[in-house]
Amino acid sequence: MSSSTAVHVDLAERSYDILIGTGVVDRLGSVLEGRRRAAIVTQAAIPTAIVDSTRAALDDAGIAHDIVFMGDGEDHKTLATVEDLCRRFTQSGLLRSDAVVALGGGVVGDTAGFAAAVHYRGVDVVQVPTTLLAMVDSAIGGKTGVNLPEGKNLVGAFHQPVAVLADPEVLTTLSDREFRCGLGEIAKYALMGEDFVSAHTAALVARDPAVLGEIIARSAAIKAQYVAADELERTGTRAVLNYGHTLAHALETATGHALLHGEAVAIGLVFAAQLAATLERIDHHVVEHHEFLVAALGLPTSAPPGLRADDLIPIMARDKKSAGKLTFMLAGPRGIERVDDPDPAAVRKALAAIGVEG
Ligand SMILES: NC(=O)c1ccc[n+]([C@@H]2O[C@H](COP(=O)([O-])OP(=O)(O)OC[C@H]3O[C@@H](n4cnc5c(N)ncnc54)[C@H](O)[C@@H]3O)[C@@H](O)[C@H]2O)c1
Numbered sequence: 001m002s003s004s005t006a007v008h009v010d011l012a013e014r015s016y017d018i019l020i021g022t023g024v025v026d027r028l029g030s031v032l033e034g035r036r037r038a039a040i041v042t043q044a045a046i047p048t049a050i051v052d053s054t055r056a057a058l059d060d061a062g063i064a065h066d067i068v069f070m071g072d073g074e075d076h077k078t079l080a081t082v083e084d085l086c087r088r089f090t091q092s093g094l095l096r097s098d099a100v101v102a103l104g105g106g107v108v109g110d111t112a113g114f115a116a117a118v119h120y121r122g123v124d125v126v127q128v129p130t131t132l133l134a135m136v137d138s139a140i141g142g143k144t145g146v147n148l149p150e151g152k153n154l155v156g157a158f159h160q161p162v163a164v165l166a167d168p169e170v171l172t173t174l175s176d177r178e179f180r181c182g183l184g185e186i187a188k189y190a191l192m193g194e195d196f197v198s199a200h201t202a203a204l205v206a207r208d209p210a211v212l213g214e215i216i217a218r219s220a221a222i223k224a225q226y227v228a229a230d231e232l233e234r235t236g237t238r239a240v241l242n243y244g245h246t247l248a249h250a251l252e253t254a255t256g257h258a259l260l261h262g263e264a265v266a267i268g269l270v271f272a273a274q275l276a277a278t279l280e281r282i283d284h285h286v287v288e289h290h291e292f293l294v295a296a297l298g299l300p301t302s303a304p305p306g307l308r309a310d311d312l313i314p315i316m317a318r319d320k321k322s323a324g325k326l327t328f329m330l331a332g333p334r335g336i337e338r339v340d341d342p343d344p345a346a347v348r349k350a351l352a353a354i355g356v357e358g
Contacts, residue, residue, distance in 0.1 A: 009224040018164040029061025031163040041112035042103040066092040085115040096120040105131035106138035113144030117159030127161040132182020135166040136219035141227040168212040181262025183297040201296040244268035250315040266299035275350035281332035302355035
């Protein structure tokens, strides 16, 4: 049996554990004990060894299973894919008391999670994240959904998993760029409060499995704490997790997704610190610390050339959570807080500080 660290996600109903450790997928049998059948949703790019160990865990537990492949990339995070998955669940004989296993990164987790949320009005899902971003962020917290041509993640549901199983060893096959994207979210957690990352940047970048396991567990615990405090994103507490994300979403849109999410978050974190300093909420040394940590993780600290404030500001104001205001999560004396419509000159000054043209 594998050794693992457990992080508990404490909810009013349907609390669950995030298990982190080598070989943790072996726990699938006990997590799904008593189930008859499972549908494993994955992608062709997920290494065969990862898929095989997932199948073996179900075989050992006597749980019948089918593999359901979906396409790779944001373009496949659609309602059409959800329809395809649900049809294949039905064809494979999945019943309401059975389960879906989402085996992949955030694209698989969000899409398969949403298909599970709506199939028979709700089938259980186990999230088995295989990217660093999914392990520390998207697999935790029950937000599932797909994109519309009009925008990202516009259709979805809260559907908490019955468990999250994260094995840092599976990250060895992830591309450097995708791995760094996960580091962007980890930088966010470290910059939201206690910095548990700065002392370990070299080992993290080298993908040392022991250090990775520890940092994933710390990051998952922070996400779990905010999810438990505000499961359905109603009180504003969970919105703190959007630290760095207002600009990040605008950068992704403005660059036509040439910048990946984690890279955009890294730049968004430095911008948020610049804006907080310009508004005299924090000292400049905090900005320097943001820049140091982001750079030490191999992530960009400034915007790519050619972006203009006049393009980015309207995109930020259209954010689906902002009701037409410019809304930022910013550091300050009381920690990270929501700040609405800060002085436009300060926003422009902070954008200029990260290399955005006036
Ligand atoms: N639900 C949430 O709370 C939440 C939070 C953050 C992000 N997201 C969503 O997550 C998605 C991004 O997820 P992502 O960054 O994991 O990208 P992704 O799922 O597209 O995975 C990146 C690439 O890596 C491949 N891959 C995955 N695991 C691998 C492995 N172990 N070895 C080799 N290749 C592997 C995938 O096939 C894919 O090509 C976005 O759609 C975003 O909206 C959701």
